[in-house]
Amino acid sequence: MPDPAVPPTPPVALSALLAREDLGLRQIAGPTDANTVIHWAHTSEMADPYPYLLGGELLLSAGVHIPEAAGSGTYFDDYVSRIVAAGGAALGFGLAPVHDTVPRALVEACDTYELPLLEVPPQTTFSGVARAVWQLMAQARHAELRRVTEAQQSLAAAASRPDPVRAVLRQLAQRVGGWAVLYGPEGAESTSAGGAPDGQGPEAASVGRAAEVAAAGREPGDVVRGALAELAVVVRPSGPGTPTSATDTAAGTHLAAYALGAGQGFVLGVAAPHRDTGDHTIASVAAVLLSLLTGEHQSGSGAARSSALVRLLLGAEPEAVAPLLGSGGWLVVHGSPDAQPCDLVAAAALGAALGSPLVDLARDVVRVLVPADREPTPQPGWTLGVSAPATARDWPAADTQAARALSRARATRTPLHRHGTHRPALTDLLSPGEAEAHARALLAPLTPPLAETLRTWLSLHGSWDRTAVALAVHRNTVRQRVARCAALLGTDLDDPDVRMELWFALRHGER
Numbered sequence: 001m002p003d004p005a006v007p008p009t010p011p012v013a014l015s016a017l018l019a020r021e022d023l024g025l026r027q028i029a030g031p032t033d034a035n036t037v038i039h040w041a042h043t044s045e046m047a048d049p050y051p052y053l054l055g056g057e058l059l060l061s062a063g064v065h066i067p068e069a070a071g072s073g074t075y076f077d078d079y080v081s082r083i084v085a086a087g088g089a090a091l092g093f094g095l096a097p098v099h100d101t102v103p104r105a106l107v108e109a110c111d112t113y114e115l116p117l118l119e120v121p122p123q124t125t126f127s128g129v130a131r132a133v134w135q136l137m138a139q140a141r142h143a144e145l146r147r148v149t150e151a152q153q154s155l156a157a158a159a160s161r162p163d164p165v166r167a168v169l170r171q172l173a174q175r176v177g178g179w180a181v182l183y184g185p186e187g188a189e190s191t192s193a194g195g196a197p198d199g200q201g202p203e204a205a206s207v208g209r210a211a212e213v214a215a216a217g218r219e220p221g222d223v224v225r226g227a228l229a230e231l232a233v234v235v236r237p238s239g240p241g242t243p244t245s246a247t248d249t250a251a252g253t254h255l256a257a258y259a260l261g262a263g264q265g266f267v268l269g270v271a272a273p274h275r276d277t278g279d280h281t282i283a284s285v286a287a288v289l290l291s292l293l294t295g296e297h298q299s300g301s302g303a304a305r306s307s308a309l310v311r312l313l314l315g316a317e318p319e320a321v322a323p324l325l326g327s328g329g330w331l332v333v334h335g336s337p338d339a340q341p342c343d344l345v346a347a348a349a350l351g352a353a354l355g356s357p358l359v360d361l362a363r364d365v366v367r368v369l370v371p372a373d374r375e376p377t378p379q380p381g382w383t384l385g386v387s388a389p390a391t392a393r394d395w396p397a398a399d400t401q402a403a404r405a406l407s408r409a410r411a412t413r414t415p416l417h418r419h420g421t422h423r424p425a426l427t428d429l430l431s432p433g434e435a436e437a438h439a440r441a442l443l444a445p446l447t448p449p450l451a452e453t454l455r456t457w458l459s460l461h462g463s464w465d466r467t468a469v470a471l472a473v474h475r476n477t478v479r480q481r482v483a484r485c486a487a488l489l490g491t492d493l494d495d496p497d498v499r500m501e502l503w504f505a506l507r508h509g510e511r
Contacts (some may be wrong), residue, residue: 008472010036010140011056014090014116023124025092029107030116034411038089041130048082055087056509058118058133059453061125062094063103071105080109091115092129096122145279151175151282166214168293172286173217176279178253178272181215183232185265213266217328220271224253235259256280258287259426266294305358322392325358329372329389334396334406337381342366353379365406367399378415385409386418398422404456411460411470439505445488453481455506458499 014036018025032115044054045064053059070076083091090112093102102119110117120129128452132276153177158167165182173180212229220228227250235257254275260266268287272279308321320329335350340467347366351359354376358369368378372389385406390398403417409417453471459477460466468475486493493499 010137010144011039012136012140013037014058016136017058017129017132018118023129023132024121025117025124025129026121028102028117028119029110030090031114032116032336034238036089036116038133041092041126041133043126043130044203047079049088050082050086053083053086053088055085056089058090058092058129059083060092060098060120060129061442062126063099066099066103071103076103076105076109080106080113080115082217084113084115088115090118092118092120092126094120094122094124094126108435112271114485117438139275145173148278148281149475151278152285155282155285155289159293164293165290166216166277168286168289169214169216172270172283175282176270176272176276177274178270179215179217179220180286181228181269181271182213182294183229183236183267183269184213188236200487220253221251223251224271227251228255228269230258230259231255232269236267238267258283260291260294268288317393319396321387325369330395331370331372331374331376332387333368333370333376334385334399334402335368335379336365336406337411338381338383349377350382363399365403367402369381369395376416380475382415383409384416387417404459407456407470408459411463411466435504442489442501442505446485450485450488451506453478454485456503457482458503458506 009325013034014027015034017023017038018027037056038058040058041060042053042057043060044052045061049059050403067075079379093099094104095101102117107117109115120126151171154171155168158164158171161167169180169182219225227248231246231248231253235243237259242259244259246257252273256270256279258268258270260268268283269278270283270288299316304324308324311321311324328370330422333354337346342361342364344361347359348362350366351357351368354368354370355374356368356370360367376384376386379385383406385404386404386409387398387401404418405417409415446454456470457463457467460470464475467478471478483495489502491498491502493502
């Protein structure tokens with residue numbers, strides 16, 4: 001994991017700072033390693049800056065703290081050793097206004113302790129050096145964000161290809177310049193994802209590689225391969241407190257392992273010769289995509305849903321395919337997002353929150369089929385309508401109930417409304433056939449839109465505004481439709497007895 005003392009900004013190569021012609025910096029001591037980086041610039045004239053350094057700094061000093069007799073003692077050795085002990089990356093010494101040249105003893109001390117020493121010319125201010133460092137950091141940050149964004153897009157595209165697991169691994173290996181491997185659950189066979197890892201024959205996949213489901217990229221040596229497999233065991237779910245990711249180094253190669261979120265024991269392993277800023281983000285995106293892919297494949301729920309769909313398309317009845325989706329009753333939930341429009345990601349998130357992958361995204365509503373034992377609760381950002389529990393045979397009726405419950409939730413501005421359970425009443429004294437016949441006869445003059453407007457208006461106690469909200473129409477449209485209903489029925493809708501009879505008919509006519 002990254003050092004907490006290092007800021008969350010990409011480091012700057014010391015060579016890039018030296019290449020700035022406007023600064024005129026010159027390295028006069030210490031190693032000239034191209035991998036030397038700095039994380040920030042800090043100015044200090046303290047004789048011992050150790051307590052004020054966090055590590056990775058380019059320390060800038062004009063030598064104000066240097067005593068006159070410093071060259072004849074151990075002053076510079078003590079000064080440089082303390083900077084190195086604090087993790088300083090480099091020292092910049094200004095030639096003005098105190099010193100005309102860099103003290104020879106300071107140059108020797110920096111060579112001894114292998115600390116890069118930069119000569120800062122008189123025309124270059126320390127603030128100008130610090131500004132250049134931040135400019136280079138901003139450029140590196142922009143390049144990092146662009147790289148991560150491009151990688152995310154490439155990984156998402158790979159996940160939609162015919163062989164998505166291998167495609168994601170290949171793209172990840174290419175982006176980090178290393179090797180990516182998917183480890184299966186404990187006891188899984190290497191051929192479970194379709195054969196040997198990329199670049200290997202069938203024999204290599206089955207001999208000592210049983211946990212490797214698929215791999216891509218430049219294959220590492222046995223030492224690195226074994227170390228990465230051991231790291232994968234560390235993150236494989238084994239109980240409370242198991243880490244979800246871990247990093248290590250073996251034979252100069254950076255290793256990382258990520259437990260996939262499907263909870264099935266799959267692990268993503270990455271081995272790369274270097275660890276650039278943004279690699280963790282890119283690998284995390286790949287881990288999320290592989291979690292979705294392996295979770296669907298391993299659980300079998302996706303295959304069951306696909307089988308149920310095919311059987312329905314081929315003419316099977318809903319009650320015949322319902323056992324493939326689970327046992328027990330079902331609820332139909334209609335959800336409307338408070339912020340329009342809704343997309344596939346938001347619809348899937350709603351389904352996950354309600355505990356069901358059976359989601360249908362329509363133009364302005366999301367429908368979710370939820371097992372009846374999972375009681376829906378209000379969800380932030382959504383207005384929900386919930387049907388009464390229903391068997392597969394009654395799914396269409398439950399869908400209608402959920403739609404009407406959602407309309408009422410919108411009208412009453414409540415986050416969730418449940419279709420009320422039917423309690424014994426005087427209407428139960430009539431047989432269903434007689435009640436339905438009476439309803440058809442009474443409501444015959446009304447078209448379906450008029451009947452639905454009247455039903456909603458009566459359910460909301462004659463409120464024009466709430467009915468308009470529930471039906472998503474103007475309140476004047478509601479008035480016109482209700483007036484049309486009264487004219488077609490030839491009755492007075494202000495009469496409580498008439499309203500009661502119409503409500504009875506509308507309740508029984510919807511069956």
